[in-house]
Each structure stands twice: as structure tokens, then as C-alpha cells.
Amino acid sequence: DQQVKQNSPSLSVQEGRISILNCDYTNSMFDYFLWYKKYPAEGPTFLISISSIKDKNEDGRFTVFLNKSAKHLSLHIVPSQPGDSAVYFCAASYNNDMRFGAGTRLTVKP
Amino acid sequence: DGGITQSPKYLFRKEGQNVTLSCEQNLNHDAMYWYRQDPGQGLRLIYYSQIVNDFQKGDIAEGYSVSREKKESFPLTVTSAQKNPTAFYLCASALSGYNSPLHFGNGTRLTVT
Numbered sequence: 110d111q112q113v114k115q116n117s118p119s120l121s122v123q124e125g126r127i128s129i130l131n132c133d134y135t136n137s138m139f140d141y142f143l144w145y146k147k148y149p150a151e152g153p154t155f156l157i158s159i160s161s162i163k164d165k166n167e168d169g170r171f172t173v174f175l176n177k178s179a180k181h182l183s184l185h186i187v188p189s190q191p192g193d194s195a196v197y198f199c200a201a202s203y204n205n206d207m208r209f210g211a212g213t214r215l216t217v218k219p
Numbered sequence: 220d221g222g223i224t225q226s227p228k229y230l231f232r233k234e235g236q237n238v239t240l241s242c243e244q245n246l247n248h249d250a251m252y253w254y255r256q257d258p259g260q261g262l263r264l265i266y267y268s269q270i271v272n273d274f275q276k277g278d279i280a281e282g283y284s285v286s287r288e289k290k291e292s293f294p295l296t297v298t299s300a301q302k303n304p305t306a307f308y309l310c311a312s313a314l315s316g317y318n319s320p321l322h323f324g325n326g327t328r329l330t331v332t
Contacts, residue, residue, distance in 0.1 A: 118259070141318045152223075152309055152323030153262070160318055198261060200321075205250050205269050205313065207321060208278075211261035 112136045113201050115210035123218055128186040130213050132199030135180065139201035139208075142175060144184045147196045147212070156197075157184070189217045222246065225310050225324035232304075232331050240295045240327045242310035248322070249315035251293035255279065256307040256326075265308075268293055269315060297329065304331045 114133045122128045130144075140161040145153035159166040159173045159182070166173050172185045186193055196212045223244045232238045244251065250269045254262040254277075264277030268287040282301025287293055293312075297304045307328050311321040 115261070143320055145323075150307075150326065150328070152311070152325050153321075155320040155322070158318070158320055202318075205315070205319075206264075206267065206275075206277075207252070207313075208264060209254070209262035211259060 111211070112139075113199060113208045113210040115199055115213050117213050118211070119214045119216070121216045121218065122189050124191055125188045128184075128189045128193065128215055128217065130184040130186075130197050130199070130215065132182045132184075132210050133180055134182075134201045136201070136203070136208075137180070138203045141202040142173070142182050143200045143202070143207075144171075144173060145198045145200060145209075146193075147198060153198055186215075189215075191217050191219050193217050223310060223312055223322055223324035225308075225327050228325065228327060230327055230329045232329070234331055235299045236331075237299060238297050238304075238329065238331075240297065240308055240310075240329065242293045242295065242324060243291055244293075244310075244312045244322075244324075245291060246312055246322060247290075248312035249290065250313045250319070251287065252311040252313075252321060253277075253283070253285065253293070253295045254309045254311065256309060262309065265295065297331075304329060 143158040144156040147153040252267040253265040266285045268274035313319040
């Protein structure tokens with residue numbers, strides 16, 4: 110039973126444009142949400158997070174949006190760069206129990 | 220230089236053998252985790268531990284065992300009871316309490332033939 114879902118396995122965007130990655134969750138107890146970036150044969154690296162008391166958090170080119178009523182979060186990358194090409198995982202946590210989505214492979218074309 | 224060390228990077232075993240994957244952290248984190256990554260399935264939680272001598276099962280704990288005798292170490296044993304052990308295994312740690320991102324090691328690729 111996947112509690113965190115990323116329904117798009119891949120996304121391709123042009124350099125300079127916006128990348129939007131989406132994530133849905135089912136467990137209303139989750140109160141902390143994160144995005145990770147992963148390259149092959151490496152561990153994921155933390156990108157940005159948001160707590161359930163907020164609906165937006167911004168860090169440079171990366172913005173995470175949280176819609177609690179829809180149990181949906183998204184990651185916006187503006188402008189997208191070729192170095193952003195990687196697999197992006199969303200994660201949701203409650204009381205240190207953290208669950209991940211299946212990942213979305215982002216390709217940013219020059 | 221703080222971090223999480225998983226060793227070895229690649230591990231090969233024969234079917235029917237138990238194998239233990241090492242995970243050590245020097246970040247002084249209380250919580251530690253084991254995840255398994257399979258193609259198209261993301262990261263699935265095997266076990267996690269919030270404090271020494273205590274741990275909880277994740278979604279796919281069957282066929283695995285862990286111990287947490289020291290704060291710095293959280294070894295994972297893949298037993299012969301695990302039906303599909305070939306996978307990429309990731310260890311992570313985090314500060315205790317709420318709202319702490321996980322810090323991951325670089326993983327161990329286990330191949331069982």
C-alpha cells in the first residue's frame with residue numbers, strides 16, 4: 110500500500126523553462142514533506158522541505174507547494190538547468206516514519 | 220568530515236546465505252533507517268530505529284533483521300528467507316524529533332545468485 114505516489118515516471122523540459130514535479134499522499138497524519146534528488150548508484154540528497162503548517166517554501170530556483178486538502182505537493186524548478194537532470198523523490202513523514210514515492214526522472218534538454 | 224558510510228558498495232552472495240550490510244554514521248544522529256530501491260518502486264522502508272536498542276518494522280521487513288547496539292551503527296542482515304534479495308540498499312540517518320531530513324549513504328548493491 111503506497112502512501113506516497115508519484116504518478117509521472119518521467120518528465121522532459123527545455124533548459125530555461127519551468128519543471129513541475131507532482132506528488133500525492135494518502136495518510137493524513139503526515140506532517141512533514143520533502144523532495145530529494147538522486148543520481149544513479151548514489152544515495153538521495155535532500156533538496157527542500159515543507160511542514161504541514163505552511164503551503165509554500167522557496168529556496169533559490171526550487172519552490173515546494175503543499176495543498177493539504179488535496180493531499181498533494183509539487184516541486185517547481187525555475188529556470189531548469191541541464192544539471193537538474195536526475196531522479197526526484199518526494200517523501201512524507203510523521204514521527205520519524207518517512208515514506209517515499211517511486212520517483213520521477215527529470216531530463217532537462219539544452 | 221561527517222557522513223554515513225555503507226560498505227561494501229557491491230556485494231555478491233549465493234542463494235541461501237545470510238548477508239549483513241554495514242551502516243555507520245558519525246553525525247550524532249539518533250534515528251537510522253534502511254530502505255530498499257527497486258526499479259519503478261522508489262524507496263521502500265525496511266526498518267528504522269529512533270534510539271539505541273529499539274527499532275520498528277517498515278513496509279517490507281519480512282526476511283530482514285537489524286540491530287542497534289550502538290548509536291553510530293545500524294547493520295542490516297538479509298536472511299535466506301528474503302525471497303527477492305537482489306536490490307540496491309540505502310541506509311540513512313536523521314536527528315531525532317520532528318521535521319528532520321534524512322541523510323543517506325551511497326548504498327550497497329546486493330546481488331544474490
